[in-house]
Amino acid sequence: MFKRMNDINTGDRLSNALKGQVLTSQADLDPKDKPLLEMADWCQQRNTIVVLKSGTILTVDPISRDVQNCKTMLINRGIRPGRVVTATQQLITLLLANVAGEEDEEEQRATTEAESSISAQQQRLRLLVQEAVTADISDIHIEVRPEVARIRFRKYGELYLHAEWFPRLGREIASVAFNKETDHATAHFNPLVPQDASMPLRVAGQEVRLRLASMPAHGGFDVVMRILGVGDAAKPVTLEQLGYTPEQVYIISRAVQMPHGAVLLSGPTGSGKTTTLASCMQLIRDTRKVYTIEDPVEKVVPTVTQVPVNTDKDDRSFASFGRAALRMDPDYIVLGEMRDEDTANVMVRAAITGHLVFSTIHTNSAPGIITRLVDMGISQTLLSDSNVLVCLIFQRLVPKLCKKCNVPISQSTHAKVYLDRWRDYFGDKYEHIRARGPGCSECQKTGVSGRSVVAEVIWVDEPGRRFIRACDMIGWESYLKQKGWKNYKDRTIELVKEGFVDPGDAEGIVGEISVYSSEEGFDYNRIREEMTQYMNNNH
Numbered sequence: 186m187f188k189r190m191n192d193i194n195t196g197d198r199l200s201n202a203l204k205g206q207v208l209t210s211q212a213d214l215d216p217k218d219k220p221l222l223e224m225a226d227w228c229q230q231r232n233t234i235v236v237l238k239s240g241t242i243l244t245v246d247p248i249s250r251d252v253q254n255c256k257t258m259l260i261n262r263g264i265r266p267g268r269v270v271t272a273t274q275q276l277i278t279l280l281l282a283n284v285a286g287e288e289d290e291e292e293q294r295a296t297t298e299a300e301s302s303i304s305a306q307q308q309r310l311r312l313l314v315q316e317a318v319t320a321d322i323s324d325i326h327i328e329v330r331p332e333v334a335r336i337r338f339r340k341y342g343e344l345y346l347h348a349e350w351f352p353r354l355g356r357e358i359a360s361v362a363f364n365k366e367t368d369h370a371t372a373h374f375n376p377l378v379p380q381d382a383s384m385p386l387r388v389a390g391q392e393v394r395l396r397l398a399s400m401p402a403h404g405g406f407d408v409v410m411r412i413l414g415v416g417d418a419a420k421p422v423t424l425e426q427l428g429y430t431p432e433q434v435y436i437i438s439r440a441v442q443m444p445h446g447a448v449l450l451s452g453p454t455g456s457g458k459t460t461t462l463a464s465c466m467q468l469i470r471d472t473r474k475v476y477t478i479e480d481p482v483e484k485v486v487p488t489v490t491q492v493p494v495n496t497d498k499d500d501r502s503f504a505s506f507g508r509a510a511l512r513m514d515p516d517y518i519v520l521g522e523m524r525d526e527d528t529a530n531v532m533v534r535a536a537i538t539g540h541l542v543f544s545t546i547h548t549n550s551a552p553g554i555i556t557r558l559v560d561m562g563i564s565q566t567l568l569s570d571s572n573v574l575v576c577l578i579f580q581r582l583v584p585k586l587c588k589k590c591n592v593p594i595s596q597s598t599h600a601k602v603y604l605d606r607w608r609d610y611f612g613d614k615y616e617h618i619r620a621r622g623p624g625c626s627e628c629q630k631t632g633v634s635g636r637s638v639v640a641e642v643i644w645v646d647e648p649g650r651r652f653i654r655a656c657d658m659i660g661w662e663s664y665l666k667q668k669g670w671k672n673y674k675d676r677t678i679e680l681v682k683e684g685f686v687d688p689g690d691a692e693g694i695v696g697e698i699s700v701y702s703s704e705e706g707f708d709y710n711r712i713r714e715e716m717t718q719y720m721n722n723n724h
């Protein structure tokens with residue numbers, strides 16, 4: 186019969202035919218049947234081997250030691266091992282995925298009906314996205330190289346290896362994603378040029394929105410899929426839920442009530458700016474007309490006209506759509522991102538012609554927004570016009586400790602030099618600080634669960650405009666501090682003191698937390714001492 190089920194479509198048909206015949210199927214097993222459940226677990230972990238009820242062993246590698254182990258396990262459980270048949274990784278994964286399905290029957294039927302008309306590759310793509318959504322990850326990295334396609338997941342900022350595929354499967358999944366599933370159905374995937382697109386996908390009864398980007402690499406290419414929202418999560422949450430303080434929310438809602446001007450939101454890539462922007466939109470009353478120019482549309486806000494741009498084409502850029510929106514009798518205009526002088530000019534023009542404008546920009550602080558706009562070619566005189574800037578926001582994301590398994594800082598695994606440094610810094614607050622614990626089922630063994638915004642919000646007032654005119658950002662910041670303003674670093678330290686954030690994670694955002702202030706500069710003598718101590722502790 187078949188020696189190698191190489192053809193993926195054959196594999197797909199086979200997988201449906203074989204579905205009910207899998208011996209190591211967790212779904213069909215009696216929970217009391219411990220030995221077989223163990224085997225099912227074992228197969229699930231290997232992800233290269235499946236046993237049928239007939240005793241036939243399907244495997245990607247018939248000469249691997251796993252096959253021998255599998256036979257021994259079967260004999261120990263009183264089952265006679267049958268033939269060993271070579272199968273593709275796709276088939277094994279599909280069979281294991283079918284047995285691991287946790288959807289209830291109705292959903293399963295709906296999903297099957299909806300998916301019966303799609304190819305095996307499309308199904309595999311959905312499976313991958315479903316795995317990612319279940320594990321609460323933010324980005325899927327597919328790295329296709331001549332020998333292997335690596336699938337890595339990013340969770341709370343860190344990457345880990347999820348699976349290794351045959352390169353061919355990686356190539357197939359990438360092209361099916363771009364060619365069959367994206368919003369612009371005209372997109373044709375070419376691994377030799379960078380491409381991007383947005384992809385709405387229905388997975389296990391939920392609507393998932395993803396943004397795709399590709400980049401050629403030596404010997405292959407990378408595709409990164411960012412998960413923008415799942416089901417209800419695609420709808421915006423409130424600013425408080427994101428981690429803004431009540432004072433900051435109050436200032437932002439005052440800004441949203443202004444008749445004209447610009448509210449600018451900044452932060453590094455992946456700091457959740459789009460999510461915050463969608464939450465701001467919810468503060469706007471229904472009686473106002475809002476145009477949002479986005480690349481691509483990420484969170485669906487009812488009551489708002491959302492316009493997707495295509496940054497590859499000049500006539501469909503942020504700037505040209507922004508200018509067009511100005512002719513559409515708007516009250517509010519949201520420019521997804523200010524990347525160039527052209528878009529920044531549209532922002533200024535919309536503000537001084539009596540509209541309220543929202544936009545995002547990449548900077549490292551709220552005052553840094555001014556420096557960036559000046560770099561883009563907008564004059565300080567224009568920026569300090571009282572009709573232009575209303576409010577500047579900067580945000581970053583910090584991992585929040587798992588509520589269930591966090592531990593007192595004294596029981597954490599941080600090196601002693603760090604603990605000493607933090608004890609010096611926090612003084613009598615030190616005892617209240619919590620740290621990442623061993624991990625539990627609720628946080629998937631990571632010790633952290635979700636992320637919180639740490640933000641700084643500046644209301645641009647008359648003294649502020651004087652600092653802008655002089656382009657004196659350092660002077661402005663110390664003036665703001667005298668007035669009780671807190672920057673995002675202060676906010677991060679607050680969260681550490683309150684026991685919500687591990688000081689180690691906080692350092693990833695604010696840099697070293699120590700009594701040595703940044704004005705003293707980097708101290709090489711101290712580093713030498715610290716290093717010696719660190720080496721001694723780790724030997």
Ligand SMILES: [Zn+2]
Pocket residue numbers: 587588589590591624625626627628629630631632633
């Ligand atoms: Zn936990």
